Amino acid sequence: MPTVASDIEIARAATKKPIFEIGARLGIASEDLVPYGHDKAKVSAQFINAQSKKPDGKLILVTAINPTPAGEGKTTTTVGLGDGLNRIGKNAMICVREPSLGPCFGVKGGAAGGGHAQVVPMEDINLHFTGDFHAITSAHNLLAAMIDNHIYWGNALNIDVRRITWRRVMDMNDRALREIVGSLGGVSNGFPREGGFDITVASEVMAILCLANDLEDLEKRLGDIIVAYRTDKTPVFARDLKADGAMAVLLKDAMQPNLVQTLENNPAFVHGGPFANIAHGCNSVIATRTALKLADYVVTEAGFGADLGAEKFFDIKCRKAGLKPDAAVIVATVRALKMNGGVAKDDLGQENVDALTRGCSNLGRHVANVRKFGVPVVVAINHFISDTDAEVAAVKEYVAHLGAEAILCRHWAEGSAGIEELAWKVVEMAQSGTAKFEPIYPDAMPLMEKIEAVAAKIYHAGEVTATKAVRDQLKAWEEQGYGKLPVCMAKTQYSFSTDPTLRGAPEGHVVTVREVRLSAGAGFVVAITGEIMTMPGLPRSPAAERIVLNEQGYIEGLF
């Protein structure tokens, strides 16, 4: 096997163009780009607002089968497809999420694509980037400080200190902060109470930033955040604390999309990154909308597998932002399909067509699901060096039986040259006019029925159970006017079911809604099934121990 260059080696060897040149290609004048270094820039609000009358390009979603430890390469394929479309002469852009800083120091590598399909500068993108997540952390924690400060000075709003739902956030994997008691130490530090920290990507402020149309809408949504309840159960809003204005001020720059480039010097927006379980897991609406004005094809991604990511992309982001996706790509790998067919990770190197074919049931379910939204589908087989011809042929055959096409893609190894066939297919689908996008449930459906609709149609569950308390809470929110919101399912990403070990395409399983939460600012109701971790911990030997600056001033150990 030849020596393969690492992602970071490939990224460093890239010949980046000045960001003003990338912007100029999109028709963005230099005064409308706010540079962060020579290779990153934000696009000015004025420029974005001035594009509103332009026609939209075609919107392509890249999603995937359920993730496995074998890896699928969704971001890599998003980047590769963007480069592939440009290669075949189309004006294409990509829109992906910003990675979170905290997990970089744990076990996770970078999240900016891989191999010869990356966005650069990858170190910056994975570290502080343009400071968006820091701004979100600040805005979130300002609101938290104002809650405790309000109580300290007399609690005129009658906040029930046992019913404060607004926690604090930090962009760090720090399990010690999950559950704390604060305001200890005496009178001058306030009233002791239980609280805790989530990681920044789990903040409702992150979800709000990613769903807001503009600064005005952002400020309105920030004001709509419910931070606590009174003893009479009436909600206390961020607006009641007069926190919304200052939070919007802190987020003013973070609202503007970040322009960077791929290894092949094609434009990319990397903007926003909400959790894909308790939030909707997509990059910002403002980035996607702006890209649609600037390019004929916009390739974007959604978090986790299609059961979570694509469903939320369609039912939350597209529904709320009025986006109409024209085609979807479902990424699968031979290795991940074999895992879905029961092969252990250590045995993935061996050819196993039988297991692969069994595992294809997972892929088949996702293909059928995405079609339920009225969006045409193609499967991208993200090629791995150990895949055999027989295995690849088996996937193609399986997908052909579904009336769809699976295309082998070698963008990881070859860049855009390895993904031309997929690019042509995507153009054909997008131009065919066959997409008839519809969310899976209507706005008017009661909240519990929305949950049931997703569980039945997407997860193939046999039953949804929920305690009376959960059902009563949903009814109460409906009475308060929140009944038209979409639901945001928080479920394990590893299975269609709520059991992470149940791979393939399980049927008739039971989905238990343990808890529901109202994200009134973001505009969705979160339905939590199973344990959802909102503050990760570091592993025994965290990556941070091996991250250093080498003698050339380069970062080592981060990826």
Added chain:
Amino acid sequence: MPTVASDIEIARAATKKPIFEIGARLGIASEDLVPYGHDKAKVSAQFINAQSKKPDGKLILVTAINPTPAGEGKTTTTVGLGDGLNRIGKNAMICVREPSLGPCFGVKGGAAGGGHAQVVPMEDINLHFTGDFHAITSAHNLLAAMIDNHIYWGNALNIDVRRITWRRVMDMNDRALREIVGSLGGVSNGFPREGGFDITVASEVMAILCLANDLEDLEKRLGDIIVAYRTDKTPVFARDLKADGAMAVLLKDAMQPNLVQTLENNPAFVHGGPFANIAHGCNSVIATRTALKLADYVVTEAGFGADLGAEKFFDIKCRKAGLKPDAAVIVATVRALKMNGGVAKDDLGQENVDALTRGCSNLGRHVANVRKFGVPVVVAINHFISDTDAEVAAVKEYVAHLGAEAILCRHWAEGSAGIEELAWKVVEMAQSGTAKFEPIYPDAMPLMEKIEAVAAKIYHAGEVTATKAVRDQLKAWEEQGYGKLPVCMAKTQYSFSTDPTLRGAPEGHVVTVREVRLSAGAGFVVAITGEIMTMPGLPRSPAAERIVLNEQGYIEGLF
């Protein structure tokens, strides 16, 4: 009285030059500037390293009498003097501290000068700026997370969980976080223990960044941080946790000085901002050193009054960085001197030469103190609209008796045109070669004697008291090799004594050292006298409630 434009109105009306133009004037090529927007940039490490052989310009310190609620205008005078020097044909730069984000939402206004002597863009400088403080927060909290993570996974280093000295930080005024118990909630969240948060400017990482020579020195100092002690009292270093490399990676960009401009388009570094009580309160060494290579005159400031700020500038920053200040400006206002003479804040509008003359004792003490360091002194009377001619004359006369000069400065109202006389005087002093800078105590002096030297020579205290525990601790550190470090006095800024109400020039008071702390990475021993608040709270009606974006997208209520 004519309508006076507010600081923010003046700042917004400024005609800023592109930051590349400001850099070009200093000989910095565009590829050596890392832009953050069109009006802010960091200077590349390569460029800075390439300047090392150049001769240094003259270094001018701006310090002040003890602060009062009347305001003195130290940053305003620093900016004004820089502009004044440029106006009279000199090549001058200013170096000031970055303001902290958190206090902007409390009671404090901006910290970028005032009137017609400001650095711009003031909104950005007061908010996220170039992200330096966010990077410091991340690096600090990564170390904290690694401590608890180490304990969680078995505590191989035998950290005594009762003796962890490393807290967490947030750039926010949040009293609820001062004292917490973390790691609650069961086995998976670790071992419950007491902890808490300081504001980011109080982080030792901030002090380290401001004292480090370069990235290599930064990483070494980060490794030297003592985070905890074992049961046998031996220290545990950040290096033992292997956190220093990743922390340096997070701080790589934050180490580079931030270039902005004054209202008059003169270059300014705004970089670093450690607390002036538990840390040394000066902008970064790297900014000051770089400015000295690029300009013939560098005007910089130090925190609080000269008893704290100038003393630490001389004894910590200059001593450690090998800087040789050439002249010092002590800023006073008629109003503040009247307060030092016993006038209540509400009565400051009335002429009161008697009280003023009494209050001048405070100024006189500072003049004498600065001279003890071998640095020639001039007094700047920062003019306020209500000052009478008789009052100004009284200050001038008082200072003349000290063998120095007090010069009336109108830079707040007039910009550089109002401060020409001071600029000429500073040039004369700096060129005279009369400066013979010496720290007030030698490195080799025992730590307790260093504290006593500062208390006697600078504070005019009659006695220093300390418990046996404090004295033993100092001796223990001397035995461990920390005896040669300078001391960093944490004392109220409002008085020469430890009693904040004792204005003027008290004599023979008692200084009680309550506690000592070792900042082994920053390289000083902190001596705490009285209560030092390292995490502010918000007031009853925080400024955040009034901060909004107006219809033009401008920030209102921040200043």
